[in-house]
Each structure stands twice: as C-alpha cells, then as structure tokens.
Amino acid sequence: MEASGYLYTIAAAGMSFAGLSVLTMILRQIIGGQLTKFDTFVARTWVQLGFMITFGAILPPLLGLFEVPTPVVWRISSGLMAIVLGWWALTFPRRRLATNPTRLPRPVIIFSAAMDLIALALAANAIAAPVERLPGVYAVSVTGVLIGAAMLFLFAFARWYDSLI
Numbered sequence: 001m002e003a004s005g006y007l008y009t010i011a012a013a014g015m016s017f018a019g020l021s022v023l024t025m026i027l028r029q030i031i032g033g034q035l036t037k038f039d040t041f042v043a044r045t046w047v048q049l050g051f052m053i054t055f056g057a058i059l060p061p062l063l064g065l066f067e068v069p070t071p072v073v074w075r076i077s078s079g080l081m082a083i084v085l086g087w088w089a090l091t092f093p094r095r096r097l098a099t100n101p102t103r104l105p106r107p108v109i110i111f112s113a114a115m116d117l118i119a120l121a122l123a124a125n126a127i128a129a130p131v132e133r134l135p136g137v138y139a140v141s142v143t144g145v146l147i148g149a150a151m152l153f154l155f156a157f158a159r160w161y162d163s164l165i
Contacts, residue, residue, distance in 0.1 A: 018050025074134035079126035086119035
C-alpha cells in the first residue's frame with residue numbers, strides 16, 4: 001500500500017508526542033507544584049491528539065491487511081478520521097471552557113478552526129475526492145493534525161514557562 005512507510009513514521013511521531021506531553025506535565029508538576037484542572041485538561045488534550053494521530057496513521061495499513069480495495073481503504077479511513085477529529089474539534093471549545101472560563105487565545109482559536117477544516121477535508125476525501133488524490137489528502141490531513149498539535153503544545157509550553165519565570 002502506498003504511503004504506508006510515511007504513515008508509520010507519522011504514527012511513531014504521534015506516540016512520541018503523547019509521551020512527550022506526559023513527560024512535560026510531570027516536569028510541570030515538579031517545577032510548579034500542583035496541577036490545576038486546566039493543566040490536566042491540556043495534558044489530556046495533548047495525549048488525545050497523540051493517540052488520534054497514531055490511530056489515523058495505522059488505520060489504512062490495518063485495513064489493507066484485510067485486502068480491502070485501496071480506494072475503499074482511503075475512503076473508510078478518511079470517513080472514520082473525519083468523524084473522530086470532527087467530533088473532537090467541535091467539542092473542544094466547550095470542554096476547554098469547562099476548565100478555564102477565560103476567552104480562548106487567538107492561537108487556540110486558529111488551532112480549533114484548523115482541526116475543523118482538516119475534518120472537513122477528510123470528509124470530502126471520504127466522499128468526493130478523485131481516486132488518485134485519496135492517499136495524498138489523507139496523509140496531509142493526518143500530518144496537519146500532528147503539526148497543529150505541535151503548535152498547540154509549543155503555545156501552551158511557552159505560556160507555562162513564562163508564568164514560572
């Protein structure tokens with residue numbers, strides 16, 4: 001199956017991201033004392049994104065093992081990821097508000113909108129994309145989630161670091 005090597009690399013990056021997120025939270029607790037409800041939400045968000053990236057990256061090769069036709073593999077994978085990511089992204093602002101009643105910072109709004117757009121791209125890939133574009137759109141979408149998660153991580157980490165100084 002084309003792109004499986006790339007997807008396995010993204011899966012490794014997703015798991016590494018989840019692990020780094022947990023280590024960062026442990027470091028935060030060591031340096032800054034007790035974790036707040038919001039800190040726990042942020043850590044859970046990072047871990048969820050890491051597992052979502054990993055799931056999205058290993059799903060097409062898994063379906064390929066069942067000898068599902070390649071275009072169907074990409075469409076099923078795109079549809080499942082569109083549902084998972086779309087639900088997660090649409091509920092993100094409400095879940096964040098429940099732990100921190102302040103306004104969403106601009107980078108977080110951009111992140112949330114980007115995840116919504118990626119979910120829409122995955123939905124379009126599941127339904128209407130030309131067959132020759134299916135793997136590329138899917139790989140770009142999963143990579144986009146990884147990049148968005150990394151940017152969110154850097155934003156939160158920088159804010160925590162600034163608050164400690």
